[in-house]
Amino acid sequence: MAVYTDISDDDLTAFVAGYGIGEVLSCKGIAEGVENSNFLLVTEQGSFILTLYEKRVDANDLPFFLGLTEHLSARGIPCPTPVHALNGEVLRELSGRPAAIVTFLTGMWPKRIQNHHCAELGRAMAEMHVTGADFELSRPNALSVESWRPLLEACEGRGDDVLPGITAALNAELDVLESEWPRDLPSGVIHADLFPDNVFFRGEHLSGLIDFYFACNDQFAYDLGICLNAWCFERDGSFNATKARKMLRAYRKVRELSDAEVQALPLLARGAAMRFLLTRLYDWLNTPENALVTPKNPLEYYDKLRFHQAVTGPGAYGLD
């Protein structure tokens, strides 16, 4: 649930008047997203998304996020495009927050993942990787391998309150990840948070990628590792190799994977599981009881981590 900031009518009217998009007809808070306040803004010219950036997003990163989506959408990737104000700016201020208006994308995120969703995701992710290659700004991945042990330490051993023994197990896993993590795989801009609720479909066709607020420069195949975790496990916890194969095959039709990338997939998938496990564990242990956002259960990602630990090679992901 994500509306942290109320906007006064007068402020909104004055803000929107700074764009050439007509009079405000409606503005409703959207109950999606957890980082920012999002509103569905209807003006005489159509529908838009108005975002107020809350404290969890570093304002210094906003030019990267907004520039990236403008770069991508200008080159055919279906993602929200920032609307320029009459003075040329895309990042302005509203109700004391950095704020932007972006284009509205049709489509809905899939609540029940089917094979064809994974194929479309793989294709679109590869197209995004290729298209982002010549984007001029860069942003390091603040949630890559170096950040994981400090995150675990910040949990102060209280992970064992959730599952006895998990702190030691994760420390041992970090030993492996830190020593074996690849450094030289093809790199560029990755989305880094391509969960199903950030991918819109119209029927069987992918219609939008949203929420680029974790986008960064990193190894492309790490994005695949994240999506193997986010899209290819069934609700009962079992891994669906058919979905993984569909995703990877569609990806490779657009951007071929090197042998090194293919061989690294199991380790990248372990790292991706660790990254989401740790942020969820930290949030689980540190969310006040009366918070608006319910924290996600970290143990789902511990089960996924253990699956990838047991994998003997990339064949487990449906690769030949």
Added chain:
Amino acid sequence: MAVYTDISDDDLTAFVAGYGIGEVLSCKGIAEGVENSNFLLVTEQGSFILTLYEKRVDANDLPFFLGLTEHLSARGIPCPTPVHALNGEVLRELSGRPAAIVTFLTGMWPKRIQNHHCAELGRAMAEMHVTGADFELSRPNALSVESWRPLLEACEGRGDDVLPGITAALNAELDVLESEWPRDLPSGVIHADLFPDNVFFRGEHLSGLIDFYFACNDQFAYDLGICLNAWCFERDGSFNATKARKMLRAYRKVRELSDAEVQALPLLARGAAMRFLLTRLYDWLNTPENALVTPKNPLEYYDKLRFHQAVTGPGAYGLD
């Protein structure tokens, strides 16, 4: 924040196919309203509101609410009109809940109440009262004077944890309200919850009345009592008689008030303050700490009640 129920894509597609409104382009949960789950539904034919009725609404009342808004909007009152499915129904089922699609109203509710808002409100309320007169269904007001003492008793004296002495003070006030409550004032369909967030404006013009889920048959002037409380107090707790006069004058241009109605206003305003004070107090004492909805502070309405208790006559509301 109000999305209590998730809808699967397949269920939504099948549901919307039952209407002649084209393919679903988008469906986003709205972070407004506290009783039901509301979604902004965009189809090839435009924007709609999709509502899933949750447990707090009695399903037996839904034909009254949907029939009333259809009756009113057909006669020019700007309120959501239920869309008929191809089979003629307006009330169907989705994700195990009663569900309806209603038309989308433009406009925004006023965060900062100004005098002109109160005038427009008075006019629209009177038009709604007049227009609802020949609506054929009826629904008793479940939150009228008979319900208040049981509500106070359900608080089990714990109101004194919020403010020492309040239980005795409210019992004494109920003695007055129960013995003096008017019974013979002109009656018909009232909205009974016309708070600012249920009234949309475009610029200075009222563009919509929404959320009829407390609408019922009761004395018209009780709706005025509710709005004296909801619209005419400033944030510092002071009563703004100019706002009250604007509201009442605009109302009387459409529907004249009898002498008995005018004389009853102070008592009706006390009753309205009591009604919202008691439901807020009950919710305050009974909301689990991890609830999605933050309960509203009941003491705001205790201060309003005490203002009306001290009033010596309807002149306090700006009437001549």
